[in-house]
Amino acid sequence: MIRLIGYFFGIGAFLLLGAAAAVAIYLGAITKDLPDYEVLANYAPPVTTRFHAGNGALMAEYARERRLYLPIQAIPDRVKAAFISAEDKNFYQHPGIDVTGLARAIAVNLQNFGSGRRPVGASTITQQVAKNFLLSSDQTLDRKIKEAILSFRIEQAYSKDRILELYLNEIFFGLNSYGIAGAALTYFDKSVTELTIAETAYLAALPKGPANYHPFRKVDAAIERRNWVIDRMVENGYVTKADGEEAKKQPLGVTPRRGGAHLFASDFFAEEVRRQIIQKYGDKALYEGGLSVRTSLDPRLQVAARKALQDGLLNYDERRGFHGPVKTIEIGGDWGEPLSKIPALSDVPEWKLAVVLSVNEEGAEIGIQPDKEASGKIVPERVTGHIAAENMQWAYRSAGGKRKTAKSPEGVFGPGDVVYVEALEKAGEYRLRQPPKVQGGLVAMDPHTGRVLAMVGGFSYGQSEFNRATQAMRQPGSAFKPFVYAAALDNGYTPASVILDAPIEIVAGGQVWRPENYGGGSAGPSTLRLGIEKSRNLMTVRLANDLGMNIVAEYAERFGIYDKMAPLLAMSLGSGETTVLRLVSAYAVIANGGKQIKPSLIDRIQDRYGKTIFRHEDRACENCNAGDWAEQQEPELIDNREQVLDPMTSYQITSMMEGVVVRGTAAGKIKLDRPVAGKTGTTNDEKDAWFVGYTPDLVAGLYLGFDDPAPLGRGSTGGGLSAPIFNAFMQKAVEGTRPGKFVVPEGMSLIPVNRKTGMAAVEGEPDTIIEAFKPGTGPADTFSVIGDLDEYAPPEEILRTSPQANQAVTSGSNGLF
Numbered sequence: 001m002i003r004l005i006g007y008f009f010g011i012g013a014f015l016l017l018g019a020a021a022a023v024a025i026y027l028g029a030i031t032k033d034l035p036d037y038e039v040l041a042n043y044a045p046p047v048t049t050r051f052h053a054g055n056g057a058l059m060a061e062y063a064r065e066r067r068l069y070l071p072i073q074a075i076p077d078r079v080k081a082a083f084i085s086a087e088d089k090n091f092y093q094h095p096g097i098d099v100t101g102l103a104r105a106i107a108v109n110l111q112n113f114g115s116g117r118r119p120v121g122a123s124t125i126t127q128q129v130a131k132n133f134l135l136s137s138d139q140t141l142d143r144k145i146k147e148a149i150l151s152f153r154i155e156q157a158y159s160k161d162r163i164l165e166l167y168l169n170e171i172f173f174g175l176n177s178y179g180i181a182g183a184a185l186t187y188f189d190k191s192v193t194e195l196t197i198a199e200t201a202y203l204a205a206l207p208k209g210p211a212n213y214h215p216f217r218k219v220d221a222a223i224e225r226r227n228w229v230i231d232r233m234v235e236n237g238y239v240t241k242a243d244g245e246e247a248k249k250q251p252l253g254v255t256p257r258r259g260g261a262h263l264f265a266s267d268f269f270a271e272e273v274r275r276q277i278i279q280k281y282g283d284k285a286l287y288e289g290g291l292s293v294r295t296s297l298d299p300r301l302q303v304a305a306r307k308a309l310q311d312g313l314l315n316y317d318e319r320r321g322f323h324g325p326v327k328t329i330e331i332g333g334d335w336g337e338p339l340s341k342i343p344a345l346s347d348v349p350e351w352k353l354a355v356v357l358s359v360n361e362e363g364a365e366i367g368i369q370p371d372k373e374a375s376g377k378i379v380p381e382r383v384t385g386h387i388a389a390e391n392m393q394w395a396y397r398s399a400g401g402k403r404k405t406a407k408s409p410e411g412v413f414g415p416g417d418v419v420y421v422e423a424l425e426k427a428g429e430y431r432l433r434q435p436p437k438v439q440g441g442l443v444a445m446d447p448h449t450g451r452v453l454a455m456v457g458g459f460s461y462g463q464s465e466f467n468r469a470t471q472a473m474r475q476p477g478s479a480f481k482p483f484v485y486a487a488a489l490d491n492g493y494t495p496a497s498v499i500l501d502a503p504i505e506i507v508a509g510g511q512v513w514r515p516e517n518y519g520g521g522s523a524g525p526s527t528l529r530l531g532i533e534k535s536r537n538l539m540t541v542r543l544a545n546d547l548g549m550n551i552v553a554e555y556a557e558r559f560g561i562y563d564k565m566a567p568l569l570a571m572s573l574g575s576g577e578t579t580v581l582r583l584v585s586a587y588a589v590i591a592n593g594g595k596q597i598k599p600s601l602i603d604r605i606q607d608r609y610g611k612t613i614f615r616h617e618d619r620a621c622e623n624c625n626a627g628d629w630a631e632q633q634e635p636e637l638i639d640n641r642e643q644v645l646d647p648m649t650s651y652q653i654t655s656m657m658e659g660v661v662v663r664g665t666a667a668g669k670i671k672l673d674r675p676v677a678g679k680t681g682t683t684n685d686e687k688d689a690w691f692v693g694y695t696p697d698l699v700a701g702l703y704l705g706f707d708d709p710a711p712l713g714r715g716s717t718g719g720g721l722s723a724p725i726f727n728a729f730m731q732k733a734v735e736g737t738r739p740g741k742f743v744v745p746e747g748m749s750l751i752p753v754n755r756k757t758g759m760a761a762v763e764g765e766p767d768t769i770i771e772a773f774k775p776g777t778g779p780a781d782t783f784s785v786i787g788d789l790d791e792y793a794p795p796e797e798i799l800r801t802s803p804q805a806n807q808a809v810t811s812g813s814n815g816l817f
Helices: 002-032 037-042 077-087 099-111 124-135 141-157 160-170 181-188 198-208 217-237 242-247 267-281 284-286 301-317 338-339 477-489 529-532 537-547 549-558 568-573 582-591 647-662 718-733 794-801 803-811
Strands: 049-052 058-062 172-174 292-295 350-360 363-368 385-387 417-425 429-433 439-445 453-456 498-503 506-508 511-513 524-527 604-607 614-615 675-681 689-695 698-705 749-755 768-773
Touching: 002 198, 037 124, 037 141, 049 217, 049 267, 058 267, 077 124, 077 160, 077 198, 077 217, 124 141, 124 160, 160 181, 172 181, 172 198, 181 198, 198 217, 198 242, 217 242, 217 614, 267 284, 267 292, 267 453, 267 604, 292 614, 301 439, 301 698, 301 718, 338 350, 350 429, 350 647, 363 417, 385 417, 417 511, 439 582, 453 549, 477 529, 477 549, 477 568, 477 582, 477 675, 477 689, 477 718, 498 529, 506 675, 529 537, 529 647, 537 549, 537 794, 549 568, 568 803, 582 689, 582 698, 647 675, 675 718, 698 718, 698 794
Parallel strands: 049 292, 385 429
Antiparallel strands: 049 058, 292 604, 350 363, 350 417, 363 385, 417 429, 439 453, 439 698, 498 524, 506 511, 604 614, 675 689, 689 698, 749 768
16 A cells, blocks of 8 residues: 555656646746836836917827826825725735735636626736736737736836836726826816816726726716725725715716817917927827927917907908808708707807798797717707897898898798807897808917917818918018018118109010009109008019019018019019918018017927927027026027118118008008007909018918909908908907017117108108118208109109209209119
């Protein structure tokens, strides 16, 4: 018997050694291909890029995986407790594998064997980190063993807090959100520090299977799982029983956060910044790099710019009549259902879609498009309203019609027609609206830094994402003229130089070009000031011809209006194409005294670690970070920007454009409590209407026009259409700010001259203006005209008021006219 026992013991020992050897070989083979767990030390997951306005407000977020990385110290204890209770209550005690939990799971699975129930898992948080970071999700024995081995190694290499930090920042929560910080924002639009017990427990319930606990499609299952987590938190002592019972009574309260732009009216601005980031750093950096982008956007100015441009576009559009309904639907049954399926303008919350229920001579009864809950379900209540006849009279004229085509609301639309409406102050009353077909772009900028403070690329981003402030290439027309005059003032001319305003023919390539003044006619010899104030085309062409178009082209390129400008005379009238942003940037150079600027929508970019990788402000400040004061001079911020225009020339052209606002083509349109200079622009056939202007501290410009260029209508000028929009914006923009003044550069002489002749005015002489002259220049002693006077008879008024002019013309003593 003893020999038999020894025999069996030897066989058993041999088999045990063989099994141990087999296990060792198997584990050796598995561990040979294990991934390197040390990569966890350099964990850098895809993180959300965030755009902020100039005041720090969150403007937009971009990510393939919505994740914000939080160090473990920034995650509240309650949040950590919820996930430990839900996933691994012995997390801080086990060495990577929870043997007790594993045994319990095996027992439960054996008990449920054959019942069809899903097997219970026993993976610890450490094991989930090993799987999520280093392994696949394959349900195989090999993978589970690898997971266990890696868990032991991870526990030996990293602290428990580091492992929990990796876990909470990596896990998927559904709705494209990753990590606890991203999930808190996505589901509740809150930071993790603001989460309630119920909200925390729901988020802790999601990693098990986000689709199984969807907040809208699986509400009951979601609440059941959330309450289970709350019970575990109570059981483990993290939450009192009373607080737990109160938390279980709460609804889920999920309010999904939308992507894209978050700051009102910032859609066009955010999209332009997005394009620039991709161009500068690439697609991956934007959607995975976790960049923090501080933009130059001023939210107050942005809202003002949006309203001013929208109001201007609507005023123009409604004067042209009604375009017709958005759509027509059946209203026999529940009109709310088909109406809810029609997309509205997402970024014009003041407007609602409505269906006409009935209409008579006094107005129309309408049904308002139902709102949608966060789950996407239509709110069951139906809201109705009324459009009075006086609130839709503009629509009596059909678009494009020359006369009124309807005498009452009955001739405008009928039951079933879907239209836009805007609520009035009186409850239940609405005004008829329609998205305009005319479009435009507006940019506001700090002239001293080039920071773009506001940008509107059209009536509505929801209507069209095309940014007309940066992408639309349009002819600036007469808004280009200040740069022709600036080139002249920089090259020997003065504001009092006289140019002939009379018909001219230009022959080139066998073709004859006969430019005309807007509205026809001519004024004869006139000063440069009068030429820009009244926007005289004939004077500008003569000036450009006398100056030389090569010089004009060089200035246009120097100011950044064009990359390469053809030196053709027609270009002096703004026949080339540029963008609003470029033209506003060029005006900013004049406004700041001739210093070159780099227009920028971005102030600073930081990477995910907070390191600044881009800064718009590139001026150097030596000794700004001195350790202590040793009676040294205060550090000076050196402005090393290129001087692209003489400061004296800048003041002269500014003074002349002040005249545009006071006496010229924008007279009566601009009403501000401070000095303002600007220029109107109207292209051939009134296809584009411009105004660009500035105060000492703010420059803004805009245009109106159809995307497919077409005439705006006779009389649709920059002064009539665009200047009032500029005025509406600037009145809001400068509200509450101290008025500044345009500073006269030291050394300039202010001399009274005759407005018509440009010659020095004697005391008491009528029609006198104070003109600024550079050192060594001044009013002409004799009446001299740039142009050909052979066929021109000067007005008697000039001869009568200027003996010198009379002598020059009658004797022909001045040979160059």
